[in-house]
Amino acid sequence: MSLSDLLDFGPFFDNIDAILRGFWATIRLAALAGVFSLVIGTVLASLRVSPVPVLRAAGTGYVNIVRNTPLTLVLIMCSLGLNDTLGLTFSDDSGTTYYWWAVLGLSGYTGAFVCEALRSGINTVPIGQAEAARSIGLTFSQSLRMVILPQAFRAVIAPLGSVFIAMIKNTTVATAASYSEVVTEMKTLLDLPSFTSGAIPLFLGVAAGFLILVLPTGYFFGWLAKRTAVAR
Amino acid sequence: MTDSKGGAEPSVPGGTDRADGPLVEVRDVNKHFGELHVLRDVNLTVARGEVVVIIGPSGSGKSTLCRSINRLEPIDSGTILVDGKPLPQEGRDLARLRADVGMVFQSFNLFAHKTILENVTLGPLKVRKESRETVEKRAMELLDRVGIANQAQKYPAQLSGGQQQRAAIARSLAMRPKVILFDEPTSALDPEMINEVLDVMTGLARDGMTMIVVTHEMGFARRAAQQVVFMADGQIVEANSPEEFFTNPQSDRAKDFLSKILTH
Ligand SMILES: Nc1ncnc2c1ncn2[C@@H]1O[C@H](COP(=O)(O)OP(=O)(O)O)[C@@H](O)[C@H]1O
Ligand SMILES: [Mg+2]
Numbered sequence: 001m002s003l004s005d006l007l008d009f010g011p012f013f014d015n016i017d018a019i020l021r022g023f024w025a026t027i028r029l030a031a032l033a034g035v036f037s038l039v040i041g042t043v044l045a046s047l048r049v050s051p052v053p054v055l056r057a058a059g060t061g062y063v064n065i066v067r068n069t070p071l072t073l074v075l076i077m078c079s080l081g082l083n084d085t086l087g088l089t090f091s092d093d094s095g096t097t098y099y100w101w102a103v104l105g106l107s108g109y110t111g112a113f114v115c116e117a118l119r120s121g122i123n124t125v126p127i128g129q130a131e132a133a134r135s136i137g138l139t140f141s142q143s144l145r146m147v148i149l150p151q152a153f154r155a156v157i158a159p160l161g162s163v164f165i166a167m168i169k170n171t172t173v174a175t176a177a178s179y180s181e182v183v184t185e186m187k188t189l190l191d192l193p194s195f196t197s198g199a200i201p202l203f204l205g206v207a208a209g210f211l212i213l214v215l216p217t218g219y220f221f222g223w224l225a226k227r228t229a230v231a232r
Numbered sequence: 233m234t235d236s237k238g239g240a241e242p243s244v245p246g247g248t249d250r251a252d253g254p255l256v257e258v259r260d261v262n263k264h265f266g267e268l269h270v271l272r273d274v275n276l277t278v279a280r281g282e283v284v285v286i287i288g289p290s291g292s293g294k295s296t297l298c299r300s301i302n303r304l305e306p307i308d309s310g311t312i313l314v315d316g317k318p319l320p321q322e323g324r325d326l327a328r329l330r331a332d333v334g335m336v337f338q339s340f341n342l343f344a345h346k347t348i349l350e351n352v353t354l355g356p357l358k359v360r361k362e363s364r365e366t367v368e369k370r371a372m373e374l375l376d377r378v379g380i381a382n383q384a385q386k387y388p389a390q391l392s393g394g395q396q397q398r399a400a401i402a403r404s405l406a407m408r409p410k411v412i413l414f415d416e417p418t419s420a421l422d423p424e425m426i427n428e429v430l431d432v433m434t435g436l437a438r439d440g441m442t443m444i445v446v447t448h449e450m451g452f453a454r455r456a457a458q459q460v461v462f463m464a465d466g467q468i469v470e471a472n473s474p475e476e477f478f479t480n481p482q483s484d485r486a487k488d489f490l491s492k493i494l495t496h
Contacts, residue, residue, distance in 0.1 A: 132342070135304065142359075147343055230344045231344070232344050
């Protein structure tokens with residue numbers, strides 16, 4: 001194999017359509033999973049600090065189970081277990097259904113990490129803030145929503161950024177849930193009999209694509225953390 | 233009497249009119265922190281419009297008593313009545329009670345992510361569900377009254393300690409509480425800022441606000457209080473008018489305590 005083969009970006013650009021389609025699928029998955037995992041994580045964190053023991057136990061149980069299960073397993077359970085075996089589908093179109101299962105699986109998984117980041121943020125909020133909130137007559141959930149969580153979020157924006165970066169990279173596991181994102185497209189290309197050279201440039205290209213997604217995410221969260229920091 | 237319905241009295245509904253009774257009644261209250269017995273059979277009655285100063289050595293249970301009146305600390309036994317009603321358990325009723333009992337903390341505890349104006353309007357908007365227009369108007373009047381109207385758009389960390397504490401008083405007043413609890417409101421302040429806060433509190437007392445104030449500021453106690461309560465080891469050792477208490481303390485504990493704070 002010659003050096004020119006190794007650096008042959010021809011096949012990469014010949015198949016740029018498929019690769020871009022794959023990245024678009026990755027972005028659609030990551031964006032929605034980002035929103036959902038934020039919601040799920042916030043609900044879980046609220047459960048875990050709730051004064052009601054049953055709710056606390058539910059939150060703790062969920063986080064401990066999901067955080068300690070490999071993501072591949074979570075996704076396969078969603079697509080093979082819930083979808084194929086139990087027949088829980090979102091739509092007649094299998095592509096759409098697998099998309100939603102990938103979104104839910106990834107969100108449910110990432111939500112557990114968002115919850116834990118958020119909980120460490122809640123611990124940075126001085127106890128006096130909660131006491132002041134209660135003393136003007138806010139209920140527990142109002143104190144949480146209006147006083148504690150807004151400050152907790154601001155305190156953990158940087159760690160949340162890391163959670164989201166991990167989530168973006170975890171989208172590649174969704175291929176296990178039969179959702180075709182960029183890595184699925186890449187493997188399909190590599191398996192084509194006509195694909196004889198240019199595997200390494202293909203890898204490099206896809207890796208560069210992830211850099212383009214992830215780097216701005218990191219910068220964005222860094223900027224946001226600085227902008228919203230609470231002075232005490 | 234021309235009353236046609238035989239026997240019907242032109243009645244005042246049942247028993248004592250609430251508006252006449254004491255505003256806060258603490259009866260036989262006990263509280264432990266683990267093994268530590270921090271409140272021992274505490275009894276205290278606060279009349280409407282009365283200002284009570286609680287004084288005593290550190291660790292004697294002053295903060296705990298103060299905080300138990302809006303149930304930031306639950307008690308083990310005894311009864312606490314606010315406006316004739318016993319303190320509710322956790323939940324919505326308790327939140328409603330707390331809206332009527334203001335609290336001012338030693339460390340201000342202004343909401344760090346909200347402006348001064350937002351700090352003052354949050355309770356009336358979310359708890360009382362008043363309209364934003366009325367709430368903001370009243371908030372600005374209150375901020376003006378405590379002398380920091382020009383700081384309304386700033387965040388707490390941008391204000392001096394004295395200004396923050398005055399904002400905290402305004403936040404408390406915005407709820408139109410029946411009584412305000414002050415837990416060492418000037419202890420965290422630099423000396424030059426103590427008076428600006430005490431002046432605001434003296435003004436409130438003069439306007440008839442019912443106040444329970446944990447403080448060692450004897451000038452304030454003399455000027456504003458009707459009753460001084462001396463606590464030691466979780467007990468109320470002595471309760472008297474400020475004049476009597478400071479010039480003629482009865483118990484050895486009080487004499488000892490006063491001699492210590494007077495020589496400084
Ligand atoms: N949350 C708590 N847990 C355990 N002990 C406490 C707690 N709060 C106060 N104490 C103890 O209770 C006693 C009374 O405290 P406190 O009411 O704060 O006294 P004061 O305000 O008069 O200085 C002290 O010995 C203090 O150490
Ligand atoms: Mg204290």
